[in-house]
Amino acid sequence: MTTAVAGTVGTTVTTRSRTARDWLFTSFGLLSTLLGLVALGTLLYDVVSDGAGRLSWQFMTSYTSRRAADAGIYAALVGSLFVITLTAAIAVPLGVAAAVHLEEYGGRGRLSRLIEINIANLAGVPSIIYGLLGLGLFVRGMGMGQSVLAGASTLALLVLPVVILSTREALRAVPSSLREGSYALGATKWQTIWNQVLPAAFPGILTGLILSLSRAIGETAPLVTIGALTYVPFAPDGIWSPFTVLPIQVFAWVSRPQASFAENAAAGILVLLGLLLILNATAITLRDRLQRHTR
Amino acid sequence: MTRRRLRLVVEFVIERALFLSAAGSILITAGIIFVLLFETAAFLREVPLADFLFGTVWTPLFFDKHFGVLPLVTGTLLASGIAMLVALPAGLMTAIYLSEYAPSVVRRTVKPILELLAGVPTVVYGYFALLFVTPKLQALVPGLSGFNALSPGIVMGIMILPLVSSLSEDALRSVPNGLREGAYALGATRMEAALRVVFPAAFSGISAACVLAVSRAIGETMIVAIAAGQQPRLTLDPRVPVETMTAYIVQVSLGDTPGGTIEYRTIFAVGMLLFVSTFVLNLFSNWLRERFREEYS
Numbered sequence: 001m002t003t004a005v006a007g008t009v010g011t012t013v014t015t016r017s018r019t020a021r022d023w024l025f026t027s028f029g030l031l032s033t034l035l036g037l038v039a040l041g042t043l044l045y046d047v048v049s050d051g052a053g054r055l056s057w058q059f060m061t062s063y064t065s066r067r068a069a070d071a072g073i074y075a076a077l078v079g080s081l082f083v084i085t086l087t088a089a090i091a092v093p094l095g096v097a098a099a100v101h102l103e104e105y106g107g108r109g110r111l112s113r114l115i116e117i118n119i120a121n122l123a124g125v126p127s128i129i130y131g132l133l134g135l136g137l138f139v140r141g142m143g144m145g146q147s148v149l150a151g152a153s154t155l156a157l158l159v160l161p162v163v164i165l166s167t168r169e170a171l172r173a174v175p176s177s178l179r180e181g182s183y184a185l186g187a188t189k190w191q192t193i194w195n196q197v198l199p200a201a202f203p204g205i206l207t208g209l210i211l212s213l214s215r216a217i218g219e220t221a222p223l224v225t226i227g228a229l230t231y232v233p234f235a236p237d238g239i240w241s242p243f244t245v246l247p248i249q250v251f252a253w254v255s256r257p258q259a260s261f262a263e264n265a266a267a268g269i270l271v272l273l274g275l276l277l278i279l280n281a282t283a284i285t286l287r288d289r290l291q292r293h294t295r
Numbered sequence: 296m297t298r299r300r301l302r303l304v305v306e307f308v309i310e311r312a313l314f315l316s317a318a319g320s321i322l323i324t325a326g327i328i329f330v331l332l333f334e335t336a337a338f339l340r341e342v343p344l345a346d347f348l349f350g351t352v353w354t355p356l357f358f359d360k361h362f363g364v365l366p367l368v369t370g371t372l373l374a375s376g377i378a379m380l381v382a383l384p385a386g387l388m389t390a391i392y393l394s395e396y397a398p399s400v401v402r403r404t405v406k407p408i409l410e411l412l413a414g415v416p417t418v419v420y421g422y423f424a425l426l427f428v429t430p431k432l433q434a435l436v437p438g439l440s441g442f443n444a445l446s447p448g449i450v451m452g453i454m455i456l457p458l459v460s461s462l463s464e465d466a467l468r469s470v471p472n473g474l475r476e477g478a479y480a481l482g483a484t485r486m487e488a489a490l491r492v493v494f495p496a497a498f499s500g501i502s503a504a505c506v507l508a509v510s511r512a513i514g515e516t517m518i519v520a521i522a523a524g525q526q527p528r529l530t531l532d533p534r535v536p537v538e539t540m541t542a543y544i545v546q547v548s549l550g551d552t553p554g555g556t557i558e559y560r561t562i563f564a565v566g567m568l569l570f571v572s573t574f575v576l577n578l579f580s581n582w583l584r585e586r587f588r589e590e591y592s
Contacts (some may be wrong), residue, residue: 097316126514136330149438218416
């Protein structure tokens with residue numbers, strides 16, 4: 001159809017060259033799209049081919065070591081799980097509460113607007129700046145030292161804006177008829193939110209939470225900045241314990257020139273990616289199951 | 296009656312508590328600004344602001360200390376610039392392809408896969424840049440050092456690509472269909488419609504995405520800390536080791552620098568500069584997007 005219309009305007013030659021240019025442009029578009037996909041494929045292939053051989057039960061259950069072949073990921077794995085659990089315990093209640101306020105009570109006046117702009121801006125602050133905040137505030141200011149608690153608090157501040165934003169999305173998806181029905185039955189505002197809105201929004205909230213926490217699990221820079229250690233041959237035993245996490249362990253191994261440590265780093269990356277995969281798969285499964293229940 | 300009053304009290308208390316959580320987010324910003332300002336002020340008492348901003352030698356960890364931040368700034372700009380050379384053309388072409396050309400099945404499969412790229416931890420990209428991309432590039436680029444700005448720049452571009460493509464595609468797709476149909480009716484090919492009608496109509500949304508991408512690149516840490524080296528030098532040569540602002544903060548944090556020293560304070564001064572630049576870029580991006588919103592709703 002394009003040719004027919006264009007033919008009446010220009011000559012056949014220019015029409016042909018315009019069609020050719022369109023075809024070339026399409027190919028460029030397709031190639032660009034493939035670039036991202038190929039890069040992802042190469043990255044995964046590279047990590048798997050470097051690290052799969054090193055992955056073993058011994059690797060999972062050993063502490064790190066000066067000798068690459070003896071080193072394992074245990075302390076970092078336990079550290080990551082510990083830190084992320086504590087991060088969730090701090091960030092989830094605060095974030096959900098803030099989102100409920102902004103979405104269900106908010107929209108009144110300048111302060112709400114200021115809070116909203118502020119949260120959007122916080123989501124764009126580089127993660128290493130949160131590390132400096134954690135260093136100045138938690139590690140030195142409050143004297144927490146380089147502990148699990150300091151690390152989790154720092155990560156909690158980092159994910160808080162993301163938790164708030166995703167929870168608001170989930171709350172916004174709840175139809176207002178549900179709220180109106182509840183009010184019509186005489187429920188108060190909070191009873192409506194607690195008994196109707198939150199349960200209905202729960203699958204969405206949960207997905208958002210898990211996605212924000214998987215971002216926190218992969219974070220290296222803020223924890224390096226607060227001074228989390230790179231050589232920790234023991235698992236953390238409490239919130240005041242020094243700690244390391246998977247990405248920092250990987251970073252420490254990448255930084256060593258020997259090829260055997262690079263293999264460890266690749267295996268560590270596989271453990272990290274595996275953990276992320278499990279988290280995301282859980283999020284998707286839970287969401288599907290819960291959605292079926294609420295409908 | 297008392298039960299009802301109790302209910303009202305509970306309602307009030309809960310609302311206040313929720314409000315405090317929301318208002319608490321302002322305290323985070325306040326905390327960031329306070330911590331950065333406090334240490335930067337202490338730093339500037341010892342180093343004049345002009346020496347810091349315009350000095351060309353950065354050696355705070357050496358015996359002969361110089362505090363000129365320019366080498367870190369050029370390192371950051373160099374790595375981010377290379378990242379933009381990858382992320383902007385590829386991201387925009389991807390966005391145009393997915394929004395204007397691809398069948399919806401392709402779009403629905405490709406978009407989430409591309410977004411996986413954004414979910415990969417940055418330390419993984421650092422590993423990839425240092426141990427895969429750099430060796431491959433060394434075969435192509437003569438004189439490429441083991442640590443350089445080129446490789447982490449390219450990898451950072453790949454990491455940022457989904458941000459550019461996703462946000463730009465949203466902008467392109469929110470352009471009303473009537474504009475496309477009008478262009479086709481006038482005999483435009485799909486490329487002409489995309490480039491001359493849809494792209495300009497979505498321009499502010501797309502430029503907002505690009506500005507956000509720059510801000511993300513400047514603040515990115517682990518890729519450059521791992522693969523760009525830790526040698527602050529004033530150069531635009533992408534083949535030699537450089538150091539970015541973020542990589543410097545990591546370098547100092549890895550050592551055991553005691554609080555209160557000038558070395559310790561440098562990371563907050565550098566952090567302040569980083570915070571201000573990304574903050575300005577983010578505000579600019581928001582402003583662009585707000586303008587865009589007014590056009591079509």
